[in-house]
Amino acid sequence: DGDVFKYYCEGEWKKSASGKSVAIINPTTRKTQYKVQACTQEEVNKAMEIAKAAQKSWAKTPLWKRAELLHKAAAILKEHKAPIAECLVKEIAKPAKDAVTEVVRSGDLISYTAEEGVRILGEGKFLVSDSFPGNERTKYCLTSKIPLGVILAIPPFNYPVNLAVSKIGPALITGNSLVLKPPTQGAVAALHMVHCFHLAGFPKGLISCITGKGSEIGDFLTMHPGVNCISFTGGDTGVAISKKAGMVPLQMELGGKDACIVLEDADLDLAAGNIVKGGFSYSGQRCTAVKVVLVMESVADTLVEKVKAKVAKLTVGPPEDNCDITPVVSESSANFIEGLVMDAKQKDATFCQPYKREGNLIWPLLLDNVRPDMRIAWEEPFGPVLPVIRINSVEEGIHHCNASNFGLQGCVFTKDINKAILISDAMETGTVQINSAPARGPDHFPFQGLKDSGIGSQGITNSINMMTKVKTTVINLP
Numbered sequence: 001d002g003d004v005f006k007y008y009c010e011g012e013w014k015k016s017a018s019g020k021s022v023a024i025i026n027p028t029t030r031k032t033q034y035k036v037q038a039c040t041q042e043e044v045n046k047a048m049e050i051a052k053a054a055q056k057s058w059a060k061t062p063l064w065k066r067a068e069l070l071h072k073a074a075a076i077l078k079e080h081k082a083p084i085a086e087c088l089v090k091e092i093a094k095p096a097k098d099a100v101t102e103v104v105r106s107g108d109l110i111s112y113t114a115e116e117g118v119r120i121l122g123e124g125k126f127l128v129s130d131s132f133p134g135n136e137r138t139k140y141c142l143t144s145k146i147p148l149g150v151i152l153a154i155p156p157f158n159y160p161v162n163l164a165v166s167k168i169g170p171a172l173i174t175g176n177s178l179v180l181k182p183p184t185q186g187a188v189a190a191l192h193m194v195h196c197f198h199l200a201g202f203p204k205g206l207i208s209c210i211t212g213k214g215s216e217i218g219d220f221l222t223m224h225p226g227v228n229c230i231s232f233t234g235g236d237t238g239v240a241i242s243k244k245a246g247m248v249p250l251q252m253e254l255g256g257k258d259a260c261i262v263l264e265d266a267d268l269d270l271a272a273g274n275i276v277k278g279g280f281s282y283s284g285q286r287c288t289a290v291k292v293v294l295v296m297e298s299v300a301d302t303l304v305e306k307v308k309a310k311v312a313k314l315t316v317g318p319p320e321d322n323c324d325i326t327p328v329v330s331e332s333s334a335n336f337i338e339g340l341v342m343d344a345k346q347k348d349a350t351f352c353q354p355y356k357r358e359g360n361l362i363w364p365l366l367l368d369n370v371r372p373d374m375r376i377a378w379e380e381p382f383g384p385v386l387p388v389i390r391i392n393s394v395e396e397g398i399h400h401c402n403a404s405n406f407g408l409q410g411c412v413f414t415k416d417i418n419k420a421i422l423i424s425d426a427m428e429t430g431t432v433q434i435n436s437a438p439a440r441g442p443d444h445f446p447f448q449g450l451k452d453s454g455i456g457s458q459g460i461t462n463s464i465n466m467m468t469k470v471k472t473t474v475i476n477l478p
């Protein structure tokens, strides 16, 4: 069937032996946009087997050559930004401009990774024994960083290209091979991105891209004995994966309930601008979105008015028209969001706008006077709905933030830098932004979540280190 996009294995584009496909539903039209192969467990086995073989010679390929190929892939990716962005628009309803930004940012990320990789991996350590009590200077220890083997990369739907290359780049520069399982929504964008690596001329088998149903190959992939490291970004599935995975390093970035604490002395225009950008960009479908505003009662009315005025200016409609608010990724996601909104309604939250939904398109909604007994106070809508909780002390805000199971990022708005630092220290999150909305980038910054928000740290430098292991050789002198 020529309509079904092929998967990538052994340096070739292939049809699955299953004869089955997985449909990708366009969130805007709610009709099938594309189809991808439903790969089988045998096909996963094959990808793992060749990844293992390809890795051995890749690890011996000089580092500068590995970097050169990555730079080439980055350039090809940027050249093809238009067709890849088009897929993002159709598969995940990302606004057209943001879709292009995602691809360009991905090219930059790959190049930066190549540069960072040659510096980090180009250095080792030399230790001598006589610093430890009882030792003479008779042992010299040489350290270097070696690859782990086969990396399994599983990115989420909201950045199918960028959060794939943030795993692929570090995996390849460090001498690992890679099996990519893209999200269903976003799989075609990912296949196009993989094609750029194919065109760059990476060795056969080094990269595979396996598409299919999570129910069929998800556990099979994550529990596969051929996997030496899993890098996963996504939701609750990550918790399940971490329980089932074998003795391999895990890198996980899961959900968040990023709080925005606004103090009395804050620049309220700055805060309002960041709340709207942070809460509603890509319709709130970012793990680093502002997901709860905790504002001091004395400035709450003013802040809410300012946010409301900005929300009124957001455009709502199809991603092709570059609207700010576009349909959420699926009907089940829209239904989940609606459930949170109805729960808040029943419990008397103040609706700053009327609730409106057409298909998967949900109009931006600010909910004021949210209380801790409402689900929206704790759960992650992953949609354009933002709760405001009024607080009477900073401690109350910190308490709410830390009572969450999540701990990805948070932010605080105040002109008092001393207070800001103290609040940052008290917030149990991987990152705290002072006077700006949460965000992962710039992409070389460390990116990590505490508690259910993740395991390990990402960002270019940390991912490079995470995908290597230290190897030592000790020279024993007579």
Ligand code: G3P
Binding pocket: 158, 159, 285, 286, 287, 288, 438, 439, 440, 441
């Ligand atoms: O939701 C994925 C997470 O990595 C967010 O990235 O760039 O939107 O802060 P960003």
